[in-house]
Amino acid sequence: MTTPGRSFANSDRLRQRLHNLIPGGAHTYARGDDQYPEFHAPVLKRGAGARVWDVDGNEFIEYGIGLRSVTLGHGYRPVLDAVATAIADGLSFTRPTELELAAAEDFLRLVPTAEMVKFAKNGSDATTAAVRLARAVTGCELVAICEQPFFSTDDWFIGTTAMSAGVPPSTRTATLQFRYNDADSLAAVLAAHPGQVACVLLEAATATAEPEPGFLESVRALCDRYGALLVFDEIITGFRWSEHGAQAVYRVAPDLSCWGKAMGNGFPISALAGKRTFMDLGGLNTDSDRVFLLSTTHGPEAAGLAAFRAVVHAYDVGDPIGRMETAGRRLAAAVNAAAAAAGLADYVQVIGRPACLVFVTRNADGVPDQAFRTLLLQGLLSHGVLGQSFVLSAAHTDADIAATVVAATAALQPYRAAIDAGSVTGLLRGRPVAPAVRRTAAPRRLIRDPTP
Template identity: 50%
Template sequence: MNYQEQLLNAIPGGAHTYSRGYDQYPSNAPQILKRGKGAYVYDEKEEAFLDYGMALRAVCIGYSDSRVNAAAIQQIEYGNNLTRPSLIELEAAQTLINAIDSVDMVKFTKNGSTATSAAVKLSRAYTGRTLIARCLEHPFFSYDDWFIGSTEVKRGVPQNIQEDTLTFHYNNIESLETLFKKYPNNIACVILEPANLEHPKNDFLQNVRLLCDKYGAVMILDEMITGFRWHIKGAQHYYNIKPDLCTFGKAMANGFSVAAVAGKREIMSLGSIEFSGKERVFLLSTTHGAEMSPLGAFVETYKILKQEHIVEYL
């Protein structure tokens, strides 16, 4: 069997992200890759390819950057995953808080899906509401049911969960306002990317902010792609908009597995444990969520992005 057949035989879809599946690439693309260095990837025969995709946009400085690798390896030498919170866990949290204007608190995880789902859960807990309004033009927020149930690939998602997610259109504030007028006291949050294939027009993001304020919904900006790409402080700074919650991932650690849900203290602290007599939200609780080597990579990546003006160059 060739590599494509072996992959499909061993892994549902042939990869651990559908975006890496064979159906996403032309037939002459390499079926499997061995390694990456700088702006190039290499197949099993060491043939080099200039890589536009850069690990689905998770690599922003270049594959196998020696400085980022060294920072990750240092944390591996420290044990990589300890019994109590680690020094690098605190440093990484403080780094993100200082980097992004809207962030008071942060919780790390390993992928974007769990981060956005955590943001949705916090929003529901904060508002006491159920419905979600998500932007139809933004193709992927999570593998969890709340999002997949609103797509065409909804097999396995219960009907009642499908009905909890509503859709509106990017750069069409009337479509969102229509939802709020129809469900004025039921929408917990509005989730969208700051931008995708086009910039916001006619103060679209600012008007989303106004509608969320008017109807008491949480505004979530998913910055998995735009974070540390549009601006060192995120696309929210670039577009001058302050969300209630935001999510980051991909480029923040130059290919290492780090994602985050972050935002206002009054919402994020619902997942805290120190408030006696107050019911809390069971937020993210993952053994590997604060794995030290990726967090070391994030702190080093952020330093390089800032010192070398990588975002401006891109």
């Protein structure tokens, strides 16, 4: 696991073919080549637990595991067995199944603030349905969203980002923004548009930001005062902060909540949940105008629902979150200690919630820097650790954590040299990584560096 000079020749060949056939070379921007060092971007073949193997036979400890969607580990046998049993009897049908009822009962038992749930496949399905439902309930068009990284691939959110081409200007102006942990900024938005905001949407917490005392309670009170629905995005926090969601951790009840990622341990499933008085507008029996809430062919297919029920069982009988948090605390403490020992405590830091860690990388001036971040990623990959962060799963073992600390300690050596030199020149191979959501493309090369 700690042998530098790995070959990525097969990955490089496949990456060029991927770019010829798939825009961006990947189906998710966060998986793109530009998120990884130019000559250390593996194409993966399989995984088991917290380990993955690429097409060159390289083995890695994986973090950020499945873009935070895998909390029990790759190939977790009870989930696979449950899915195999379910799909042996068919995958999709023309009428609802018992499995849909059982999955809904499981979900609503875990999330007592919700009274109804509807399943889909992607987090964006759920958040966009929440926005549409809130607009129908309130008769208002505007949406207030927190200045947080990502809520949806749909126009109402993408229009606020640097990649807004293709989104009509009228759609862009219908989404307003406020700052996290700043209730006054939300109050200002709502006061400037009284009776016009359909919903307030935010993540209750992120990997790097916890709610300050009273913030979420103030958001709840402002929504009630101005007649806007409160929507929590639980797509990351659900099954990582708690199987009951961040709303249970912070004891603030939303009107609607959106779920995904870890619900299926990598199998595609998401959910919109909420109070019956709102959710039932998307049903058949309503005296009000009906809402086209969610109507998906594959939302109730057997594999995703069976995976979800198996995940629920794993959380019922075990403590995946406790294991993630214990491993995360050990990892953060050890890597931060290694950084301090190298004189890099002000430049490299592991921060965040223990189950959802990220690393901060600063240059010699103490400023966050993509080139220095890339240098650290390059070092980690060279020593068998794959990940844009240290987001854990319950499958990360003591041996995985120990090996990661060894890899990080080795990766800090060239980082120390770069800090001393004030530059990554001569240490970083290829171009720096770039933000996934940005207005212009970064230069790219899809062939191997001829240097050894």
